[in-house]
Amino acid sequence: MTAETATKELGAARLAGADARRGGAGRDALIEFAGVSLAFAGKTVLDKIDLSIAKGEIVCIVGPSGCGKTTALRLASGLLAPSAGAIAFNGAPLQGPRRDVAIVFQDYGKALLPWRTAAGNVSLALEAAGTPRKARPQRIGALLAKVGLPNHADKYPSQMSGGMQQRLQIARCLAQEPIALMMDEPFGALDAMTRQELQDELLDIAAASGATIFFVTHDLEEAIYLGDRVIGLLPHPGRVGIELKIDLPRPRDQVATREAAQFLRLRRELYDFIKSAER
Amino acid sequence: MKVDARAFALPLALIVMAEIGARAHGPSDSLAPPSAIAAAFLEALSDGSLLIATRDTLASAFAGLLVGGAIGLSLGVALGAVPALNRALEAAIELTRPIPSVALVPIALVALGFGYRLEIAIVAYACVWPLLLLTRAAVAGVEPRLIEVARALRLNPLARVVKIVVPAALPRIFVAFRLAAGVALIVAVTVEIAVNPIGLGAGIMTAGQALRPELMLAYLVWIGLVGFALNALLVLAQQRLFGRAAQVAEAP
Numbered sequence: 001m002t003a004e005t006a007t008k009e010l011g012a013a014r015l016a017g018a019d020a021r022r023g024g025a026g027r028d029a030l031i032e033f034a035g036v037s038l039a040f041a042g043k044t045v046l047d048k049i050d051l052s053i054a055k056g057e058i059v060c061i062v063g064p065s066g067c068g069k070t071t072a073l074r075l076a077s078g079l080l081a082p083s084a085g086a087i088a089f090n091g092a093p094l095q096g097p098r099r100d101v102a103i104v105f106q107d108y109g110k111a112l113l114p115w116r117t118a119a120g121n122v123s124l125a126l127e128a129a130g131t132p133r134k135a136r137p138q139r140i141g142a143l144l145a146k147v148g149l150p151n152h153a154d155k156y157p158s159q160m161s162g163g164m165q166q167r168l169q170i171a172r173c174l175a176q177e178p179i180a181l182m183m184d185e186p187f188g189a190l191d192a193m194t195r196q197e198l199q200d201e202l203l204d205i206a207a208a209s210g211a212t213i214f215f216v217t218h219d220l221e222e223a224i225y226l227g228d229r230v231i232g233l234l235p236h237p238g239r240v241g242i243e244l245k246i247d248l249p250r251p252r253d254q255v256a257t258r259e260a261a262q263f264l265r266l267r268r269e270l271y272d273f274i275k276s277a278e279r
Numbered sequence: 280m281k282v283d284a285r286a287f288a289l290p291l292a293l294i295v296m297a298e299i300g301a302r303a304h305g306p307s308d309s310l311a312p313p314s315a316i317a318a319a320f321l322e323a324l325s326d327g328s329l330l331i332a333t334r335d336t337l338a339s340a341f342a343g344l345l346v347g348g349a350i351g352l353s354l355g356v357a358l359g360a361v362p363a364l365n366r367a368l369e370a371a372i373e374l375t376r377p378i379p380s381v382a383l384v385p386i387a388l389v390a391l392g393f394g395y396r397l398e399i400a401i402v403a404y405a406c407v408w409p410l411l412l413l414t415r416a417a418v419a420g421v422e423p424r425l426i427e428v429a430r431a432l433r434l435n436p437l438a439r440v441v442k443i444v445v446p447a448a449l450p451r452i453f454v455a456f457r458l459a460a461g462v463a464l465i466v467a468v469t470v471e472i473a474v475n476p477i478g479l480g481a482g483i484m485t486a487g488q489a490l491r492p493e494l495m496l497a498y499l500v501w502i503g504l505v506g507f508a509l510n511a512l513l514v515l516a517q518q519r520l521f522g523r524a525a526q527v528a529e530a531p
Binding site for chain 2 (some may be wrong): 077079096097098099101102103105107110111113115124125127128129176
């Protein structure tokens with residue numbers, strides 16, 4: 001399928017009402033982009049994006065470099081404001097970053113406070129939320145245990161591996177008790193084994209908490225493996241090119257899911273899209 | 280700080296040579312043999328004049344360092360964090376900064392008279408700059424991702440400064456403080472030599488005017504030792520306080 005036909009298909013779907021296409025039809029939208037554009041210094045980065053993410057949905061964004069997927073995430077998390085169009089969160093206009101929306105940055109090494117221990121880094125989110133001092137240690141312990149770092153509370157980020165640092169950043173984000181997680185290529189810099197472990201732990205967390213997840217990645221298989229829906233962006237200017245509903249059964253399995261015929265078909269479709277988009 | 284024992288060989292040899300040379304040369308108004316310098320040092324130490332002078336110089340230097348350092352630090356944080364403020368004050372700062380601190384002595388003397396206040400004011404002026412410039416750079420250079428984390432967590436402005444900006448900039452601010460401490464001592468002694476009749480600088484001047492080169496040189500050696508000890512103390516404090524943070528800041 002070419003990008004053009006994909007766009008047309010999507011346009012038709014949009015007319016029919018994008019909500020109806022998803023597995024969670026009838027669920028309320030948590031995040032809604034309506035004709036969102038962003039221009040930087042006269043250059044259009046994102047052009048008239050329409051996007052609706054349902055509560056509890058896992059949406060993965062893929063696309064060639066320069067398609068504005070990170071920009072889309074920064075818009076959705078309130079770090080950036082659109083130049084045109086509107087973004088609604090839970091039905092109200094998004095005014096900026098929210099405490100109930102946590103952002104997991106790709107460069108975990110830069111997003112942690114090097115002068116604080118693991119416990120101290122998690123504590124930062126609790127301090128921001130005004131959690132009483134006495135209640136913090138127990139929360140911190142539980143959060144570190146949840147991400148598999150129960151015995152590393154007193155370590156500094158510099159004493160931890162990349163995977164552990166990213167786990168720590170996720171623990172800090174979970175301390176916000178988020179209803180949505182914004183993840184910007186969170187596992188991109190990790191080795192394959194660690195990445196798969198963290199993917200599964202993320203799915204467990206999502207299943208347990210019901211959090212909505214907006215996940216940017218350049219790894220097509222990761223997008224299909226994690227997502228309820230995968231959205232492919234086209235570059236110059238960034239716009240929605242393809243939207244794939246992922247019907248793979250949950251819980252997903254690193255071996256069985258990736259071997260499923262449907263997984264391979266989706267992977268092929270997404271791969272063809274990226275190749276045509278890069279051309 | 281470990282120093283190889285062999286590093287002392289050259290200074291010791293020079294001292295011995297100075298002793299021989301000075302004795303061969305005979306009496307002088309500007310030089311004295313090391314043995315005479317040591318004797319003058321012990322004399323000044325035992326009659327208390329050296330300690331009083333040291334107290335006066337260090338008290339003025341520290342007071343000036345605290346006043347000027349506090350002004351420089353707060354201005355530096357504000358200017359580093361608020362680019363608009365920095366642009367507004369940039370010209371004023373660049374025009375004021377080149378004025379040598381000692382050039383303010385005549386004005387300060389008229390305004391404040393002799394004494395501690397004069398010296399503290401001049402030292403404070405000199406100490407504002409290293410802290411202002413380095414703090415401003417350190418604050419402006421805080422990892423942008425950390426500022427985003429602060430935004431994402433919706434930390435209030437005060438918490439942002441206290442929990443993110445200052446700790447991130449602290450290792451570099453402490454380096455600025457160390458530089459300023461050295462500047463404070465130099466400027467304090469300079470002001471004493473120029474006009475102020477207190478402290479180690481005045482001690483040197485008095486000894487020189489009394490044609491006592493051995494006492495003058497004893498003061499000189501002592502000032503060197505005080506400066507060395509001050510810096511060593513601050514380096515030690517820096518390593519103890521920021522050992523980890525400094526390592527991390529330099530890691531890729």
